[in-house]
Amino acid sequence: MPGLKRAKSIMIRNARFLVCNERRIIEYGDVYIEDGKIVDLGGSGELKKKQYKPEVVIDAARMAVIPGLVDTHAHVGQTYVRGLIEDLPAKGIIDTLAKLIWFGYEYHTAETVRITETVGLLEMIKNGTTTHLDCHIFPESMAKAARDSGLRTVLCPQVLDSRKLPDADSPEEYLKMTERTIRRWHRVENGRINVRVHPHATYSCEIDYFKKCLEIADKYGVGIGIHMAEALDEVEVIKKKFGRRPVEFMYDIGLLGPKTIGFHCIWLSNEEIKLFKLTDTKVAHNPMSNMKYAFGIARVPEMVKEGITVGLGTDGPQVVPLDMFEVMKFTGCVHKVNHLDPSLLPARDIFRMATRDGAKALGLEKEVGSLEKGKKADVVLLDLADPRFFPLTKDNILSHIVYFAHAGHVRTVIVDGKILMRDRKIEVLNEKKIMEKARPIGEKFAQELMGRR
Ligand SMILES: [Zn+2]
Structure with missing residues (x-):
């Protein structure tokens, strides 16, 4: 049983x-x-x-x-979009979200999140990932799915004030939900479930809202996770709005620090790499997703050389498997060819990034990795x-x-x-039953999505 x-x-x-x-x-x-x-x-x-x-x-x-492998950035519950938004035109992250991603969020309920999360968690178990960070909506459903899966999780309930999503009525309600999630779930299940504050991205929250996020993180002593410098359109938008590059802007408002992990962090100036080092901010590198969405190549070898903690991650299961073996391979291959240097990032470094450094990036290095x-x-x-x-x-x-x-x-x-x-048999969940429940959710979503095209 x-x-x-x-x-x-x-x-x-x-x-x-x-x-x-x-x-x-x-x-x-x-x-x-x-x-x-x-x-x-x-x-x-x-x-x-x-x-x-x-x-x-x-x-x-x-x-x-x-x-066990450590996935420092995923959106586990987005499994139901897999393969349905492939090969479509979009230029940059803000454009990709508008054209391809936000619609999928609107489709969700507490029940669908619990099931689609569980599908992703099953995939992670089968792929040898034991710890992951999960950004998504309906945090209570995320938490219950994580609890039942037995995996080690860092929950990042997504908050933002630039858009309405189906799990809350207002930006204030999002923040209250994050607080509730921290109080109810942080360090429960023998410390297996953890919670971070997750302002969605540099471009999707106003400054006052970021400050409220910081206050919550301080109040409960939890970390922060945020998408940063993911694509060139983001850099342009932030420069236009604040006269600063994304990571400089984050530094100005106090969001960088040892308990902050930036997701993607692709388009960085030398100055911004120095800011990561100065503040001991951690980085999640998602090479497969960065390449498939055509966002760019992160300056990982430079960051590693500077002593910045870089963990590896999958990102959205819409376009990539939740598979750290694939991520490890892509990490080595993309940076070697990008610099025309086969000696860059030896296997030893990549294995460390997928295990110890990933654990450190999530503040769990004393426990796992x-x-x-x-x-x-x-x-x-x-x-x-x-x-x-x-x-x-x-x-x-x-x-x-x-x-x-x-x-x-x-x-x-x-x-x-x-x-x-x-021996490849899932002991903790009933895989067959879960997939039976998930199938109609995936099929209905695919139909609706195709109907909109
Ligand atoms: Zn992401």
Whole structure:
């Protein structure tokens, strides 16, 4: 029966590779998990001697055991638009939203969000993503879907004052809803669910509204997430309105800081990169979505070189899968070719961005992002018995994970010590029932969308 029951203790035995982080890789290792935490890990021989008595034993003989992947920016509930707004003309983010995206929001109710979110969360589990940040509307539905999925979530209820969306009657009501969501959901479920304040973007809120968002974040000590410098039309609009570039404008009003994560951050001047560094603002890099929407190429190698924390993310499932293996590959490929330099962003850096740096970008680095004693047990098992992983050595395992593995290699997923998927069978949700419920929602939306064209 699906549910969130957790075994008291789990032993993952005989992993071919235990990838604790991008630097520490153990050949033939074990991980011992108790009460949701990693209690011990090391070479198989070492742990055998300690004679733990686990309730569940998972054989990982042909597997790589890695930290769960961290998706620092997604709109999980927008699964129902997938493939329906492809290949259409739009120029920039404001234009894309107006022509292709906002209509989809109007279609939503609390019920449809809960179901379409759950579809996206199922996809994430199957793709080995254990932590994600989710921007969307109807936060109560987002939260319940996240709770039931067992995944680690940073909820970002979207607020803005330039547009009416179906989950609230006024911009003030949006802010009240964010406060309610923080009070009800922040750090619940053993800390698995987190909440941030999410003013939608630099161009969709007035200054007073941004200030109110800041006040809420300060009042509850939570972080902020916001779309920044995503496309050239945004840069033009902000320059015209405020005489500043988007990140400069954010700095002026006090929105940058160590607990702020900027989504996309593509069009940055040298000065704006310095502002990120100065304020320790975090960045979510979404290469697949940036390319598919034709928004631009973010200056990621420069930001990483400056020591700015850059996590990786998928963005909207309308145009990209919620799949961090794809994101890792695109990250390497786009920046190497953009600079005509194959040595840029080695696999080790990309793996770190998809795990430890992602966790840090979300303020969760003490809890997750690597396999370490005392950390929460967010663990993914990858099946290495595929000819594409030949030859397999300690020296190329990270390259295999970044460039050769795909989501289908994910066998087992554990979050907070609970097994969400085992041998590719979802344990926590009833996948078949959820897809049956979701199907008519997707079909109805597609019909309405086609009717408008
Ligand atoms: Zn986004």
